[in-house]
Amino acid sequence: MSTGDITDGPIVAGTDGSERGTDAVLWAADMAARRNRTLRIVHAFSALEGFGTGLPPSAEIYETIEAEAGRVLASCHDVAKAVASDLRIETAKPSSEPIPALIRESRSASMVVLGASGRGGFTGMLAGSTAVGVASHAQCPVVVLRKHEDGSAAPADGPVVVGVDGSPVSEEAIGVAYHEASLRGVPLVAVNAWLDVEYDSAFNQARLYFEGGPYEDDQERLLAERLAGWQEKYPDVHVERVVVRDRPRHQLLQRSATASLLVVGSRGRGGFSGLLLGSTSQALIHHAHCPVMIVRHERDAHRG
Missing domain, CATH: 3.40.50.620 (HUPs)
Structure with a gap:
């Protein structure tokens, strides 16, 4: 797929x-x-x-x-x-x-x-x-x-939220998310949270405070490029682009509170090649407030 x-x-x-x-x-x-x-x-x-x-x-x-x-x-x-x-x-x-x-x-x-x-x-x-x-x-x-903490279901008219990081499986997740948003008649929120390491470290903290505008511009460009072809295929889908210096799991968990569906790849650009399910996707299926769709890369799916 x-x-x-x-x-x-x-x-x-x-x-x-x-x-x-x-x-x-x-x-x-x-x-x-x-x-x-x-x-x-x-x-x-x-x-x-x-x-x-x-x-x-x-x-x-x-x-x-x-x-x-x-x-x-x-x-x-x-x-x-x-x-x-x-x-x-x-x-x-x-x-x-x-x-x-x-x-x-x-x-x-x-x-x-x-x-x-x-x-x-x-x-x-x-x-x-x-x-x-x-x-x-x-x-x-x-x-x-998944549901909200009080047991209520996610809103049917909430947006579809997709995590984007430029990895091959993220590409497939984008396509699936557009398809779902079009079928549901809801907006799509594409989130590129580019502080993508999954642990605290001195290097990560330095990166947070000392990386400047050019890197963020690169991330905005990456998101625009990844969405371009899909916007042509699904012109009916209104898209909100989010580029933020934050961990993916934090951003996606926050946005799951108002979403109808959260779509992510099984593992992103920081995942090890033998890892079947990344830490971000695991965190989401444990803690999200709306249904979570996990999309696996075609090559990995056949291997798994």
Whole structure:
């Protein structure tokens, strides 16, 4: 996915039957209805979950677990149909751990949607291992459905916010963000926060205070160049350009409070080549106040 247009595959919602999982189904159903896509609801279950004996479960136990998975999917199917009665819906209940099952689904999906935390999660809890694991390895964009601290949903008319740093995966994130803003009919806020090291150091503090105007001019030029082609493709999208001397995570977390969606690359220009999920994207899926879409570079996605 190098053009910014999301593929024609289904929108996959991963659910475990929890409230957060149901929220993911609702959000994905709305996306699928607006895009005329199939919604695929996936509830992966492990037959050994909760038994811990290392022995295969009996046929009776397996049937009980599978029946519960069927009930979860039936309930989610009804919830999704209430969003749009003509929505095309598929369901799947692979007998597998959730992370590998959803990564397999990502190979043919247009996006995977997950709750920030699942069954057993507490209000305000950091994103669960499933969200982090799938975002790290999926081969399509992954949306981690986060809300405001009071539990309220992000405003539907809020802007789409995208982090821009000039890296290859950032290029793909820009395209996806324009696409999302156009479909939603909302503005796009493109943020280039160019104090991009993720830790405090004497060098970083010196850079903050002694780098002058020319460097900031370079960053403004970089942002303008990265947006130019996309503005021609999506002339209907109003764009606000933000160039600021700050850490990306700080700027993006602040702006998530009023955004409808936050779009970032899986790792930026400061990431190590073997790092699947950078520290900025991890911070956002743990702490943002709106849904976060993680976009991986096509080359990295195939490698992951």
